[in-house]
Amino acid sequence: GAVVSQHPSRVICKSGTSVKIECRSLDFQATTMFWYRQFPKKSLMLMATSNEGSKATYEQGVEKDKFLINHASLTLSTLTVTSAHPEDSSFYICSAREGAGDYNEQFFGPGTRLTVL
């Protein structure tokens, strides 16, 4: 099956710093990538949808200046948490989809555990 990687898998940072998380589709071209956030014992919360070469579409309540998303190529999307604070600590998961259609499975990366001190 299709493989999506995420880097780093775990990051601890000080409050006020920025953290960049990379999401790569390793064996397919992802026209669309999704960024999710998940709190403990909660379901996935879609933060934004990004299409290669265009601006990301953010869900209501997600600050686009806080969570910068860049989908520079068909295999790479990055999420930058700017000026991170303890409340940004969470499990961030990306997923990638090859295209829209009848079968539009999303392939998930392994996730990034962010802890802001």
Place this chain on the structure above:
Amino acid sequence: GQNIDQPTEMTATEGAIVQINCTYQTSGFNGLFWYQQHAGEAPTFLSYNVLDGLEEKGRFSSFLSRSKGYSYLLLKELQMKDSASYLCAVSDSNYQLIWGAGTKLIIKP
């Protein structure tokens, strides 16, 4: 609004069968997915239904009734490693996944 409902938690015995239900109300329908998620890990794909009926894949089966807005995931011959959360997700008219809150399945020996 869009809504996916599934039980919060279920308990079953090793070797038994368990059925996890999911009901949905969404704007449009382009298929329903079931994912398994172990604690601290990303979800992994289990099944996809877009037509009514039962899809069987080994110990796991998934059923869909579009007219009722209903699906279930059936797990047979339960093993301890099946202890996980099971997420139901519906692809809406924009091909965006709408997620249920997940069902935590606890398997007891």
